[in-house]
Amino acid sequence: MEATITLRVDGEERPVSLDTRTSLLDALRERLGVNAPKKGCDHGQCGACTVLVDGRRVTSCLLLAVTQDGASVVTAAGLGAEAEGEPLRRAFLDHDGFQCGYCTPGQVCSAAGMLREARAGHASHVTADLSADEIPLDDAEIRERMSGNLCRCGAYPNILAAIREVAR
Amino acid sequence: MTGVAERAVGAPLVRRDGPLKVTGRAAYAYEQPVADPLYLFPIEATVARGRIVSIDAAAAEAADGVVVVLTHRNAARLAPDADPELRILQDDVIRFRNQFVGAVVAETSEAARYAAGLVRVEYEEAPHDVTFRADHPELYAPESVNAGIATDSVFGDVEMALAKAHRTIDHVYSTPLEHHNPMEPHTTVAAWHGEDGSGRLTLHDSNQGASTARSMLAPVLGIAPERVRVISPYVGGGFGSKAMPHAHVVLAVLAARLVGGRPVKFAMSRRQTFTQASHRSPQIQRVRLGADRDGRLTAIAHGSIAQTSRFKEFVEQTTFVTRSMYAAPNRSTTHRAVPSDVSVPGIFRAPGETPGFFALESAMDEMALACGIDPVEFRVRNEPEREPETGLPFSSRDYVACMREGARRFGWEGRDPAPGGTRAGEWLIGTGMAGCAYPAYFLRGGTQAAVEALPDGRYRVDIAAADIGTGAWTALAQVSADALGVPVEDVDMAIGDSALPPAAMAGGSMGMTFWGTAIIEAARVLRERFGERPEPGARVTATAPDNPHVGKVSMHAYGAHFAEVRVNADTGEVRVSRLLGMFDLGRVINPRTTRSQLIGGMIMGLSMALHEEGVRDPRFGHTVNCDLAQYHIAAHADVEDVDAIWLDGDDRYYNPMGAKGVGETGIVGAAAAIANAAHHATGIRVRDLPMTPEKFLR
Numbered sequence A: 001m002e003a004t005i006t007l008r009v010d011g012e013e014r015p016v017s018l019d020t021r022t023s024l025l026d027a028l029r030e031r032l033g034v035n036a037p038k039k040g041c042d043h044g045q046c047g048a049c050t051v052l053v054d055g056r057r058v059t060s061c062l063l064l065a066v067t068q069d070g071a072s073v074v075t076a077a078g079l080g081a082e083a084e085g086e087p088l089r090r091a092f093l094d095h096d097g098f099q100c101g102y103c104t105p106g107q108v109c110s111a112a113g114m115l116r117e118a119r120a121g122h123a124s125h126v127t128a129d130l131s132a133d134e135i136p137l138d139d140a141e142i143r144e145r146m147s148g149n150l151c152r153c154g155a156y157p158n159i160l161a162a163i164r165e166v167a168r
Numbered sequence B: 001m002t003g004v005a006e007r008a009v010g011a012p013l014v015r016r017d018g019p020l021k022v023t024g025r026a027a028y029a030y031e032q033p034v035a036d037p038l039y040l041f042p043i044e045a046t047v048a049r050g051r052i053v054s055i056d057a058a059a060a061e062a063a064d065g066v067v068v069v070l071t072h073r074n075a076a077r078l079a080p081d082a083d084p085e086l087r088i089l090q091d092d093v094i095r096f097r098n099q100f101v102g103a104v105v106a107e108t109s110e111a112a113r114y115a116a117g118l119v120r121v122e123y124e125e126a127p128h129d130v131t132f133r134a135d136h137p138e139l140y141a142p143e144s145v146n147a148g149i150a151t152d153s154v155f156g157d158v159e160m161a162l163a164k165a166h167r168t169i170d171h172v173y174s175t176p177l178e179h180h181n182p183m184e185p186h187t188t189v190a191a192w193h194g195e196d197g198s199g200r201l202t203l204h205d206s207n208q209g210a211s212t213a214r215s216m217l218a219p220v221l222g223i224a225p226e227r228v229r230v231i232s233p234y235v236g237g238g239f240g241s242k243a244m245p246h247a248h249v250v251l252a253v254l255a256a257r258l259v260g261g262r263p264v265k266f267a268m269s270r271r272q273t274f275t276q277a278s279h280r281s282p283q284i285q286r287v288r289l290g291a292d293r294d295g296r297l298t299a300i301a302h303g304s305i306a307q308t309s310r311f312k313e314f315v316e317q318t319t320f321v322t323r324s325m326y327a328a329p330n331r332s333t334t335h336r337a338v339p340s341d342v343s344v345p346g347i348f349r350a351p352g353e354t355p356g357f358f359a360l361e362s363a364m365d366e367m368a369l370a371c372g373i374d375p376v377e378f379r380v381r382n383e384p385e386r387e388p389e390t391g392l393p394f395s396s397r398d399y400v401a402c403m404r405e406g407a408r409r410f411g412w413e414g415r416d417p418a419p420g421g422t423r424a425g426e427w428l429i430g431t432g433m434a435g436c437a438y439p440a441y442f443l444r445g446g447t448q449a450a451v452e453a454l455p456d457g458r459y460r461v462d463i464a465a466a467d468i469g470t471g472a473w474t475a476l477a478q479v480s481a482d483a484l485g486v487p488v489e490d491v492d493m494a495i496g497d498s499a500l501p502p503a504a505m506a507g508g509s510m511g512m513t514f515w516g517t518a519i520i521e522a523a524r525v526l527r528e529r530f531g532e533r534p535e536p537g538a539r540v541t542a543t544a545p546d547n548p549h550v551g552k553v554s555m556h557a558y559g560a561h562f563a564e565v566r567v568n569a570d571t572g573e574v575r576v577s578r579l580l581g582m583f584d585l586g587r588v589i590n591p592r593t594t595r596s597q598l599i600g601g602m603i604m605g606l607s608m609a610l611h612e613e614g615v616r617d618p619r620f621g622h623t624v625n626c627d628l629a630q631y632h633i634a635a636h637a638d639v640e641d642v643d644a645i646w647l648d649g650d651d652r653y654y655n656p657m658g659a660k661g662v663g664e665t666g667i668v669g670a671a672a673a674i675a676n677a678a679h680h681a682t683g684i685r686v687r688d689l690p691m692t693p694e695k696f697l698r
């Protein structure tokens, strides 16, 4: 079955007709040619497909595209000032926060979403004060909150350094 | 570097491909633009051994969007003597569970996947055996092991020496089935142009070497290599699993034969990669050491047993580097294999050295304790003057300096060797170290590079090298700039395309050796022929000269890992609080990317030590935990303080750059350092990886 939906991708209206079985990730990659989000597992287990949907980080392989009609999708290519896109990308470059680069767009989007969550007081598994208005991001917090984004190249220490710099 | 101005080499330049990667604009294989593509979904065998009796594809062929169903009945014929791993869909024989028996090609990926589920395949099952154990009745000695290395070595009389030794140890170590899991799944986009038989094939493929892929695939297809073009500018990791093409590439190529020139896209699912992308075989190793009263080794015996596939042999060179590591007059090393009905194992980051050093360096720790000598001092005491089994001099060997300087930086001095001595709350804390060595493998000569003068004093360097995350895009520009005596900004690089001058793959930590040597030679010839101000268009292609020192000196990178771990006394959870690697790498071309490769290797070693284990079900023959939720690889939260540093160096025997291999060096020995530290923390010696919590609960 086909359906027509409109996604707002990195600020641009993108109407698309697709098979209702299509994931948001495949809609972006195979229908719209938006390749910044990557497919590492298609099962919500690696984080490579992370994008921001209406400002929140999601694994786009786990969403059916038809459920996202009208949604605003931001990828690593389109992360703007409100999500600290440029400082994050710069910090990843400066700290060599990647090697092969395949997990990287997902890491960058995840970091942007994560910074926002901590500022909004969302607790993590390692948060000591669950009632704080804003959670300070020490190394343990950053590691914990980024653990949905696997990096087989093992760039973790450098990703941590990059995010730490932007979080300050 | 004689005659070459040294400016760019040694500078910590930011990656050239970085801006494309942090924005997600670098186009990996699946993302390369192709017109009007089709999508492939494979059909996999549901038995581990047997024969296909029937295939009913009618429902799939009738499904919406399906273009063709590929099976062994309509697949093009491949060369009869082709590599058995690549010679797929030529008969009805099932050799391992999840073997490709066909594929559906459709207009969308959803349609292909759905229709693949409609294909009914019936099998006549035959008994299979995927069990792996040291006393397996089919155990045999291979003719040689990976990289053409001799199966066994014997010097002196190990048994006699062990009988007379003041101290002996004799232990069995095991490492499990391991899966590479690069984050980019193995992907091929295949398109045929022109008529059958006279056609040309273009592949956008995720691999570690476009030239290798081409030269391996062309004979399988029975066509000249010139008619195959492999394009791979960006590759999402490989770790050995993309060194050689696997069956998935041939599957896409055979499918593309049937669809009249339209490109066929095939990215394996994560689950499929567990069977099809090769793996590290499980291994069982026995290490016996004998030492005299002074803590000098009198005997070293290291044997390994690996599992291989019944239809194509692959055996890691697990005890190879033991031949060159420590002095002892009596020595023996062996490799044995057990054939199984499994897919073909393959090279995985430092094949041989990675499992081998887990066993050897664990055993060295055990012997140091048995002798009552500090682990660093014990190793220093057994340092050879020349390579023990060949008598060759070392090109350079700063192993002792790595241990001494690493120990100083780590704060090793004053360590109480007694295990179980430090506790902080529920955590038992310990430290450990292990050595590291990675040999120079001069396997493939013939790498070429071209240098061309451009307008405005710029140059372009063409070479079919690969950047799988190593930083080759950047480091090769640095080597080129110095070879030409120009600023690095004036060099454009072209890599990752088999249409460029042919090159060795990114493997064996030798990519830079072959590529850099070819580039320096091409630059030298360009200057010789065209001088300092060549006309735009002046171009020279040159072949890397063979290394005249091969076989005359022993060449290795070295290192020492120092680990601090804490083990939870109640739950057995192991955490690596600190991991420091000190390395001897010769000259470092780009410190920024070199450090990344080293810590990446160390973290993969940490992951091997603590987490990774493929579980094969003997009833069905497949890896049960074939996804990233069940096969855990180290995540952010698993990795605390990891750092890598190195000594100043320059090894003039390796290559004109003076650089040793980096990519694999970081992983070798890392798991042993962590296991040794865990023993120091708890008094519990885990000899079977991974070190999961239950192994510390006694």
Ligand code: FES
Binding pocket: A038, A039, A040, A041, A042, A043, A044, A045, A046, A047, A048, A049, A050, A059, A060, A061, A062
């Ligand atoms: S591709 Fe979505 S989480 Fe892995």
Ligand code: FES
Binding pocket: A097, A098, A099, A100, A101, A102, A103, A104, A150, A151, A152, A153, A154, A155, B183, B236, B237, B469
């Ligand atoms: S950079 Fe390669 S997986 Fe993260």
